[in-house]
Amino acid sequence: MGFQDAAGNPIRLERAQNGVVTILIDRPQKKNALDFAMWRTLAEMVDELAADAAVRALVLGSAGPDFSAGADIAEFDSLRGEPDSARTYEAANSAAFAALRDAPFPTLAAISGICFGGGFGLAAACDMRIASQDARFAVPAARLGLAYPVDAMADIVHALGPQLARHLTFTGASIDAQQALAVGFLLELAEAPLARAGEIAATIAANAPLSVRASKAAIAAVLSGGEADVDRAIRLGDATFSSADYEEGRAAFKERRTPRFTGA
Numbered sequence: 001m002g003f004q005d006a007a008g009n010p011i012r013l014e015r016a017q018n019g020v021v022t023i024l025i026d027r028p029q030k031k032n033a034l035d036f037a038m039w040r041t042l043a044e045m046v047d048e049l050a051a052d053a054a055v056r057a058l059v060l061g062s063a064g065p066d067f068s069a070g071a072d073i074a075e076f077d078s079l080r081g082e083p084d085s086a087r088t089y090e091a092a093n094s095a096a097f098a099a100l101r102d103a104p105f106p107t108l109a110a111i112s113g114i115c116f117g118g119g120f121g122l123a124a125a126c127d128m129r130i131a132s133q134d135a136r137f138a139v140p141a142a143r144l145g146l147a148y149p150v151d152a153m154a155d156i157v158h159a160l161g162p163q164l165a166r167h168l169t170f171t172g173a174s175i176d177a178q179q180a181l182a183v184g185f186l187l188e189l190a191e192a193p194l195a196r197a198g199e200i201a202a203t204i205a206a207n208a209p210l211s212v213r214a215s216k217a218a219i220a221a222v223l224s225g226g227e228a229d230v231d232r233a234i235r236l237g238d239a240t241f242s243s244a245d246y247e248e249g250r251a252a253f254k255e256r257r258t259p260r261f262t263g264a
Contacts, residue, residue, distance in 0.1 A: 007042070011023065011025060011045060012029040012063075016198075018056075018217045020057050021062060022058075022059045023042070023046070023060050023065065024064070025062045025067070026063040027076065028066070031064075031068070031114055032074060032114075032119070033068065033069040033071065033073070034068060034118060035075055035117075036072075038130070039071070039089075039094075039118075043095035043098075043099045045099075046099035047099050053263055054206065057204045057205050058100075058103060060107060060110065061109075062110075062111075063195065065113045066111075066112065066115075067109070067110075067113060068114070068116070070118035071118040071237055093121065093149060097121050097125040097149070098125075101125045101155060105212070106127045107126040108126055108131055109122065109128070109130070112135055113136070113137065116136075116139075116174075117141065120139050120156070121148065124160075128200070129159075130188055130197045130200070131186050132189065132192075132193050134177070135177040135180070136176055137174060137185070138173065139156065142172045150197065153165070156169070159185050160185050187200075202247075207261065208263075210245055213236055214239070218237065243264065245261045246259060
């Protein structure tokens, strides 16, 4: 993968032999704010991983004390100063959110410190979120005179619930990790969220990939209600019945051993 060896890349990729991939946002001097190039790189990276059958789970984390302050405001005058350029920038944001949301494998966000704006959008697009006690969350677009893309707002509403989504987007207020846990935005709190997310991802990676992907597709279909999503989920579910992994799972159960799933 071309991204893996890019020296100095503020979006870094690490692979483990168990099929877990970790992507780290590495721009701590900017509180991991993403510039335009980083948004595009992240989307391309996840889309490339989505085509790799060996990938079984993805962890999105960060270097430094903060997950992400969102989009780099220093670029707003030059790259978001006019309506057309603002729409182009928003499309890059949406592509990164969509890549995480639509990835066929489960995605987990490991969060510490600031998780604001576009950083919050990235976390909301992931399937699960683990955070440290010091994490803080905000959606401050109203303080900048901007609006979030509808697809990103759908992630936020699904992850927070509509009432808290309204509160955060209307007021620009922030919530702490305990509040985010209480409303279900977070799966759990951990002293080392990146390590804990890696543990969960490893558990996922040990399970049958076709089954996990079918479950992700079915949950997405329930949330969207879209006919195409439902059809896709049905097809993926049906495919598990004739898979080698289904045979392996039955055999392992009978033989009282750990199954060895291959994704076939």
